[in-house]
Amino acid sequence: MSFRLSYRADPGNPWFSWQYVRDNSDTVLAALRDHTTLTLRAVLIAALIAVPLAVLAYWFRPLTGPILALTGVLYTVPSLALFAFIAPYLGIGVATVLSVVVLYALLVIVRNTVAGLNQVPAEVREAAEGMGYGRWGRLLRVELPLALPGILTGLRLATVSTVALVTVGVVIGRGGLGQIIFAGFQNNLYKAQIMTGTLLCVLLALVLDLFLLGVGRLLTPWLRGRAG
Amino acid sequence: MNPVQQAVVWLNDPLNWTNPGGILDRLGEHVSMSAAAVLLGCLVAWPLGLWLGHTGRGGGLVVLVSNLTLSVPTLALLTILPLTFLGFGRPAVVVALAVFAVPPLLANAYTGLRQVDPQTREAARGMGMTGVQVLGRVELPLAVPYLAAGFRTAAVQVVATAALATFVNGGGLGEIIRFGFGLSIAVGGGQILAGGLLVAGLALGVELLFAFVERLVTPRPLRRARSGAGRRAADAVTGS
Numbered sequence: 478m479s480f481r482l483s484y485r486a487d488p489g490n491p492w493f494s495w496q497y498v499r500d501n502s503d504t505v506l507a508a509l510r511d512h513t514t515l516t517l518r519a520v521l522i523a524a525l526i527a528v529p530l531a532v533l534a535y536w537f538r539p540l541t542g543p544i545l546a547l548t549g550v551l552y553t554v555p556s557l558a559l560f561a562f563i564a565p566y567l568g569i570g571v572a573t574v575l576s577v578v579v580l581y582a583l584l585v586i587v588r589n590t591v592a593g594l595n596q597v598p599a600e601v602r603e604a605a606e607g608m609g610y611g612r613w614g615r616l617l618r619v620e621l622p623l624a625l626p627g628i629l630t631g632l633r634l635a636t637v638s639t640v641a642l643v644t645v646g647v648v649i650g651r652g653g654l655g656q657i658i659f660a661g662f663q664n665n666l667y668k669a670q671i672m673t674g675t676l677l678c679v680l681l682a683l684v685l686d687l688f689l690l691g692v693g694r695l696l697t698p699w700l701r702g703r704a705g
Numbered sequence: 706m707n708p709v710q711q712a713v714v715w716l717n718d719p720l721n722w723t724n725p726g727g728i729l730d731r732l733g734e735h736v737s738m739s740a741a742a743v744l745l746g747c748l749v750a751w752p753l754g755l756w757l758g759h760t761g762r763g764g765g766l767v768v769l770v771s772n773l774t775l776s777v778p779t780l781a782l783l784t785i786l787p788l789t790f791l792g793f794g795r796p797a798v799v800v801a802l803a804v805f806a807v808p809p810l811l812a813n814a815y816t817g818l819r820q821v822d823p824q825t826r827e828a829a830r831g832m833g834m835t836g837v838q839v840l841g842r843v844e845l846p847l848a849v850p851y852l853a854a855g856f857r858t859a860a861v862q863v864v865a866t867a868a869l870a871t872f873v874n875g876g877g878l879g880e881i882i883r884f885g886f887g888l889s890i891a892v893g894g895g896q897i898l899a900g901g902l903l904v905a906g907l908a909l910g911v912e913l914l915f916a917f918v919e920r921l922v923t924p925r926p927l928r929r930a931r932s933g934a935g936r937r938a939a940d941a942v943t944g945s
Contacts, residue, residue, distance in 0.1 A: 553912050554905045555865035561882045561901025565708035565894040637776045644778040645869065648886055655780050659872060662784045671788070675781035682776040 494669035501670075505657060509677055512653030515646075516639050516685065519575055523582035523635060528628065530583075531590035532616065541591065548584035556581070556645045564649055574646040581642055582635035589634070593627020594620055626700065629693040633686050640682040654678050711895025712902065726880070728903065734876035735907065739863045741799045746806030746859055751852070754814025758848070759840050767815045771808035779805065779866050783873050798867075798875040805866050806859040813855025817848030850923040857915035864911050868904045878904045 498505060534541040554562075559577045567573045597620050605619040621628075644655030652659065654674045661670030694701060706714075715721060722728045757763040782804060786797040821844050829843045871879030881900030885893035920928070 550909070553861055553865070553908050555868045555908050557868040557871075557879055557882055558865075558901040558905040558908070561885070561897045561904070564886070565890055565898055568890060634775070637772075641776060641778040644780040647780065647872065648883060652780075655778065658778070658781055658784055662873065666788055666793075668788055671781070671784050675778070675785065678778050678781060679776055686776075 490666070490668050492668050493672050497667075497669040498673055505673060505677070508654050508657050508674070509681070511651075512640070512643055512655075512678070513681060515571070515574060515578070515643050515653055516636065516681070519578040519639050519643075520582055520632065520636050522575070523579045523586055524632060526579075527583045527586035527631075528590055531587050531594060534587070534591050535594040535620075536612070544587065545591065548587050551580060552584045556642055557648065560645065560648050569649045569651075571651055573649055574643065574651045577645075578639050578642050582639050585635040585638065586628070586631040589627045589631025590624060593624030593631075596627060597623045625697050626693070629689060629696070633689045633693075636685045636689060637682045640678060640685065644678065654681075706895075708894040708898045712898035713895075715895040715899045716902075728878075728881065731876065731878045731880055732903070732907070735864070735867055735878045738795065738799060738870065738875070738877060739802065739860070739867045742802030742863045742867070743806050743856070743860050745799060745803040746810055746863070747856070749803070750807045750810035751814050754811040755818060755840065755845070755848075758815040758818025759836070759844060761819070764815070764819075767812055771812055774804060774808050779869050780872060783869060783875070787873060793873075795875065798870045798873065802863050802866055802870075806863050809858035809862065810855045813851045813858070814848070817851025817855075818844050820851070821847045846924075847927075850919065850927055853915070853919040853922050857912065857919055860915055861908055861912045864908050865904075878907065 530544060534544045556577060559580065560573065563576050564573050567576060601619065601623065602615070605615045610618065643653045644658065646652035647655040647659045650656070654677050657674035657677075658671050661667045661674065664670060720727070724730075754767070757767065779801075782801045783798065786801045787793040789797075791797040791800060825843060825847070826839060829839045834842065867877050868879035868882070870877045871883045878900060881903065882897055885895075885897035885900055887893070888896065890897070
C-alpha cells in the first residue's frame with residue numbers, strides 16, 4: 478500500500494504534463510503528422526484495391542469463397558510477423574509500414590463491401606435490369622450506391638484499426654505516434670510521454686471515425702430519416 | 706544468399722532451438738503467456754456476457770467495449786499497464802493481452818444467448834424452470850457453438866498480440882524478430898523471416914486447433930444451420 482502511495486505521489490513522473498507537451502511540441506506534432514498521413518494513404522490505397530476486388534467477388538460467385546478465405550487467412554497472420562515477412566524485401570522504411578497496414582485494411586474493406594453488395598435486394602437488381610441497365614450501369618448507379626453503408630462501415634473499421642496498427646511500425650523505427658510511446662517507455666517509463674502518444678492515437682482514431690461518419694451521412698441522404 | 710535461404714539455415718541450426726532464450730524457450734513463454742491471458746479473459750467476459758445475454762440488457766455496452774479496444778493501440782496498453790500497480794513484468798503483459806481477448810468472448814457470449822429462439826425460452830419457463838435453470842439447461846447448451854467461436858477468435862487474437870510483448874521485454878516469439886531487426890536486415894534478415902514464420906505458424910496452428918474443437922463441441926443438428934449466417938454475424942460484431 479505504501480508502495481502505491483509513494484508511486485502516486487511521485488512528483489517527477491506525472492501521468493500527464495503540459496510542460497512536456499509544450500517543450501516537445503515539434504517532435505509530437507511531427508509524429509502526429511507522420512501517423513495521420515500514413516493512415517490516410519494506407520486507407521486510400523486499400524480502398525482503391527479492395528472495392529474492385531469486392532466487385533469481382535460479387536460478379537463472379539465462384540471467386541467469393543477464395544477471396545474471403547484468403548483475406549481470412551491473411552487476417553490471422555500477426556502484424557509483427559507480416560512486418561518480418563515484408564521488411565527483408567522492402568527494407569527499413571515507409572514502404573514496409575504502408576504495405577503491412579494496407580494488407581490489413583484491405584481485408585476489412587473487402588469483407589464489408591462484399592456484404593454490402595450482397596445486401597442489395599434481388600428485386601432492385603431485376604428492376605434495374607428491366608430498365609435496361611447494363612452490368613456497369615447497374616453497378617455504378619444502383620448497386621454501389623446501395624452498398625455504400627457497408628463500404629463506409631468497412632472504411633471506418635479499417636481506419637480505426639489502421640491508426641492502432643501503425644504504432645507497431647516502431648519495430649522498424651517508423652511507428653508515427655508509436656515512436657513517442659516507445660520512446661517514453663525506454664525513457665525510464667516516462668508516463669507523460671507515453672500518455673501523450675496514446676491519447677493522440679485514440680483522438681486521431683476518433684476524429685477520423687467521426688469524419689467518415691459525417692461523410693457517410695452526406696453521401697446517403699436517403700438513410701437519414703430512417704436512422705433518426 | 707536471399708532471406709528465405711538465410712531463414713532456412715537459421716531454423717536448421719539446432720542451437721537456435723535449444724539455447725537459453727532460443728526458439729523452445731520463447732515458444733514456451735509465448736504459449737504460457739497467451740494461455741493465462743485467454744483464461745483471464747474468459748473469467749471476466751463469459752460471466753458478464755452470459756448475464757447480459759440472459760437478461761437481454763447491455764447490447765450497447767458490448768458494442769462499445771469492442772469499439773473502444775479496437776482503437777487503443779496494443780503497444781500503448783502494453784506500455785501503460787506496467788506503470789500501474791501491476792508493476793513491470795509478466796502480470797502486466799498478461800492483463801494487457803486479456804483486454805484484447807475480452808471483446809470477442811463477450812460479443813459471442815452475448816450473441817449466443819440472444820440468438821436462442823424466444824419460444825424455446827418460453828417453453829422452458831412454462832415447464833416451471835427458474836431463471837438459473839433456463840440459463841444452465843437451455844440457453845447455455847444452445848450457445849456453446851458461439852462460445853467456442855468466441856474462444857477461437859480470442860485465442861488467435863491473443864497469440865498474435867503476444868508477439869508484441871517483446872517491446873516491453875515480455876518475452877515470447879516476438880523477441881526473435883526484434884533481435885533480428887537489432888542486427889540489421891543484411892545480417893538478421895534470415896532470423897527476422899524465421900521469427901515471422903514461427904509466429905504466423907503458431908497463430909495459424911491455434912486457429913486450426915480451435916476450429917476443430919469448435920466443430921467437435923457443436924452438436925450435429927446445429928452445425929449446418931450455424932456455419933453460414935451465425936459465423937458471419939459473430940465476425941461482424943468483432944469487426945474482423
